[in-house]
Amino acid sequence: MHSAARDHADIAGRADLDLVLRRFYTAAFADPLIGPFFTEIAGTSLDVHLPRITDFWERALFRTADYQRNAFAPHAALHSVEPMTAAHFGRWVQLWHATIDGLHAGPNAERAKAQGERIALAMLKRLSDGAPDTSGRQNLGFIPLAAVELRAAA
Incomplete structure (x- = not known):
């Protein structure tokens, strides 16, 4: 863990999330x-999205929020309009790690990063199901190496 990370407190609750x-x-x-x-595709408003996704992560990390929504359905709808690839999910993981590492360090922060990776891999696998992506290559659900290298360097 680099020295700057030692200066950050762990994710402690909803306000941190x-x-x-x-x-x-x-x-x-x-x-x-x-x-x-x-x-463009979802036309998402951060003000609408943020409370929902905060509920999701509060439940995922602390089991304190009530999240009853289907997290997969909106991603499946987006994927049907524009296929999401390993590169998209890899970029999501990179940004997720960089954001957490810039703000927090500790067991909850590490759990949030690991959970984000698991969710990204599961979502990609479920969406692609081994189907060829638009380039004709077989999409086997791998997150780009850069995301793994980013985690290893943290």
């Missing part, structure tokens, strides 16, 4: 690779 998610989605919306999924 709100800040992480606000920073993450601000970066994700602006990202040239994955931003269009939020801004």
